[in-house]
């Protein structure tokens with residue numbers, strides 16, 4: 362035995378095999394363990410495991426290591442239901458008991474608010490509410506986009522890109538998606554095989570079928586299939602062949618119960634962007650309908666729509682509760698998308714204003730207001746950090762608009778722009794409801810809002826994406842008493 366002092370760190374090198382107990386979980390779900398003060402990050406190792414790991418990349422104080430063998434399995438380790446969970450990379454923590462996944466997410470939000478937001482631990486523990494988990498964390502996604510290509514043996518397959526690469530891992534039946542996905546993909550692949558329809562090849566830019574988008578309205582039962590094609594009308598595939606092939610495909614697909622819309626999206630660019638902007642409906646309607654929070658929404662292949670509608674209703678329910686509406690309030694909903702939160706608050710408010718950067722989403726939001734007979738909602742297209750300050754400086758016809766009671770924000774991962782937060786602080790609403798999909802940027806923004814005169818009142822995480830490391834959070838802030 363060496364007489365090393367406990368603080369002294371031993372550096373290990375690439376290729377070293379170490380036995381380590383996993384004592385923590387990293388933000389990406391990786392297991393973390395220490396050997397002689399030296400920290401190892403090990404993907405697919407679960408907290409509580411004792412594992413044998415091989416160092417792949419060694420730094421001074423830490424290393425990334427590959428899980429070679431689980432020596433003693435943790436109590437919270439479960440066998441992933443999906444055989445390819447480890448390669449696929451979509452579900453980073455499927456090998457962890459669901460209850461433990463929820464605890465991990467709860468802690469992730471809490472720790473980010475403490476560490477990155479600079480809040481007292483005891484204060485944060487006082488405002489944290491329990492995470493809203495799923496009743497059944499399987500088959501929850503209403504949307505899937507499968508790349509189509511060839512596997513190692515040249516077989517046409519639908520699947521997922523293996524984490525951060527461009528090779529396709531065939532997926533038989535993705536268990537967080539709908540049952541119909543597999544039936545539909547089987548028909549498309551069989552059709553391609555029988556009719557010589559080529560999958561797209563990223564390297565050469567040749568071939569036709571790039572992706573298949575499948576969406577299902579969980580309430581309506583309506584299904585949409587959109588084939589993303591590299592359709593130039595020449596090269597490997599003539600337009601005639603293409604159309605003919607799609608016709609017989611349509612005959613087969615439309616027999617699936619629920620099939621409502623079959624379309625083609627043209628994407629001829631060499632790009633990672635999945636959808637092309639040109640959409641042709643080849644059978645049925647252009648859109649499918651679905652109901653969310655009692656409102657009807659029409660969804661086209663390009664629209665953003667929450668992928669887990671059941672949890673989304675719970676999340677919005679919390680946001681509505683935090684907004685504390687009585688029918689008299691003026692509300693801004695920034696980063697409003699197709700207006701789902703805006704419209705679900707409209708009935709209990711005097712007036713709601715939505716702001717969103719994507720023009721098509723704003724068009725959808727306006728149409729959704731009409732469809733649901735909501736006449737107290739107004740939508741503006743532009744960046745929240747420009748639209749809000751502009752109105753604030755120039756004024757609005759509705760005097761109350763610039764003295765709102767509630768501001769809701771639901772920004773993308775990068776969080777809110779400072780100019781947006783500044784204007785929110787100037788507008789001094791009674792309540793701010795912050796819906797976030799990234800608790801690190803949430804923590805940063807909460808610090809700005811609290812320094813600007815708000816009190817952090819309640820934080821509720823919500824699991825919208827079971828088996829992944831992602832977590833949504835809804836937060837209530839109120840104007841601090843002066």
Ligand code: SAH
Pocket residue numbers: 665666667695696697698699700701702716717718719722743744745746771772773
């Ligand atoms: N609240 C909606 C959408 C949330 S997703 C819902 O729950 O469905 C975040 C939205 O912010 C996206 O629709 C995105 O297009 C939009 N967005 C991104 N940057 C923006 C910005 N700077 N200003 C306004 N909207 C923005």
